Amino acid sequence: xxxxxxxxxxxxxxxxxxxxxxxxxxxxxxxxxxxxxxxxxxxxxxxxxxxxxxxxxxxxxxxxxxxxxxxxxxxxxxxxxxxxxxxxxxxxxxxxxxxxxxxxxxxxxxxx
Amino acid sequence: xxxxxxxxxxxxxxxxxxxxxxxxxxxxxxxxxxxxxxxxxxxxxxxxxxxxxxxxxxxxxxxxxxxxxxxxxxxxxxxxxxxxxxxxxxxxxxxxxxxxxxxxxxxxxxxxxx
Numbered sequence: 001x002x003x004x005x006x007x008x009x010x011x012x013x014x015x016x017x018x019x020x021x022x023x024x025x026x027x028x029x030x031x032x033x034x035x036x037x038x039x040x041x042x043x044x045x046x047x048x049x050x051x052x053x054x055x056x057x058x059x060x061x062x063x064x065x066x067x068x069x070x071x072x073x074x075x076x077x078x079x080x081x082x083x084x085x086x087x088x089x090x091x092x093x094x095x096x097x098x099x100x101x102x103x104x105x106x107x108x109x110x111x112x
Numbered sequence: 113x114x115x116x117x118x119x120x121x122x123x124x125x126x127x128x129x130x131x132x133x134x135x136x137x138x139x140x141x142x143x144x145x146x147x148x149x150x151x152x153x154x155x156x157x158x159x160x161x162x163x164x165x166x167x168x169x170x171x172x173x174x175x176x177x178x179x180x181x182x183x184x185x186x187x188x189x190x191x192x193x194x195x196x197x198x199x200x201x202x203x204x205x206x207x208x209x210x211x212x213x214x215x216x217x218x219x220x221x222x223x224x225x226x
Contacts, residue, residue, distance in 0.1 A: 004154070032212045043116075043202055043217035044155075051212045090154060099170065100215070102154030 002027040004093045006103035013081045014111050021076040021106045023091030032094040033074040035065055037087050038105075044090065050074060061085070081110045115139040116218035118203050123223045125197075133188045133221045135203035142208035144186035145215065148172060149200040158201075161186055162208050190223065197225045 004025045013019045025031065032051055036044040048059025055067045065076045076089060091103040116137045125131045137144065143162045147155040157170030161180040175194025180186055186205075190197045200222050204215040 009152075034214060036217075041220070041222070043118075043219045044204075044215075046214040046216070049212070049214055092155075094212075099157055099160065100155075102156075104152060104154045 002093075002095060002098070002101055004091055004101050004103040006089075006091055006106045008106050009104075010107040010109065012109045012111065015083055016080055019078050019081045019085070019108065019110070021089050021091075021108060022073070023075060023103055024071070024073045025091075025093045025101075026072065027093055027095045027101065029096050031096065033065075033067060034092040034094070034100070035059065035063070035074075035076050036090045036092065038090065039087050047076070047089075083110045083112055086110045116203060116205055116216055118201075118218035118221050120221060121219065123221055125223070125225050127225055128192045129225075130192055131190050131197075131223065131225075133190065133201055133203075133223070135186045135188065135218060136184055137186075137203075137205045137216075137218075138184065139205055139216060140183070141205035141216070142183070143206045144180070145204040145206075146170075146176070146178065146186070146188045147202040147204065149202055149220075155202065158188065190225075197223060199223060 034049045035047040038044045050057045050067045058064045088105045090105050092100045094100045119134045145160045146158040156172050159178040161167035177189045202220045203218040206215045207213045
């Protein structure tokens with residue numbers, strides 16, 4: 001079965017430090033890859049996506065993600081975390097011809 | 113939350129009652145989606161529609177129904193047949209021409225059934 005894994009339920013980072021939120025997937029073919037962020041009791045906001053090309057994708061709010069085809073991973077990164085980055089982050093994968101498959105989400109906590 | 117409105121924000125119903133959640137978009141998007149979100153789980157697709165007057169079941173359609181009479185509107189009815197309806201419901205839309213397009217989400221409706 002096709003799946004998306006976010007192996008960490010929660011990630012804790014000190015403000016100013018770099019952050020990484022992990023995502024791996026198991027789908028057929030060359031999927032489209034997405035990251036979304038959700039603040040409490042709100043809808044999801046799109047951060048960035050990988051379609052093709054450069055393995056490092058830059059997105060909103062200083063976030064970027066690195067696509068690794070051999071490891072089927074799409075980790076979200078930011079060089080310097082802000083307290084306001086604290087939120088729930090979702091990885092989503094769209095195999096060609098299918099609907100989105102969502103990870104379970106990772107809660108990111110940035111401590112001052 | 114970019115051009116998609118959901119109402120109401122909070123909804124309380126008694127068990128056995130049907131309830132309809134509203135979703136409207138002014139983004140001129142062809143495709144619309146309904147998701148259910150439960151704590152500790154990713155989003156689960158209930159129904160989606162790629163064009164007016166047509167919709168398809170998602171992974172958890174049982175106990176739900178939808179209609180798509182207008183491009184802008186995609187209401188979701190939670191019927192009494194849904195065994196565990198208490199959840200956060202999210203509506204989304206996207207351009208249909210290219211499946212690489214991201215989805216835009218509404219603010220959500222939190223439904224509590226007692």
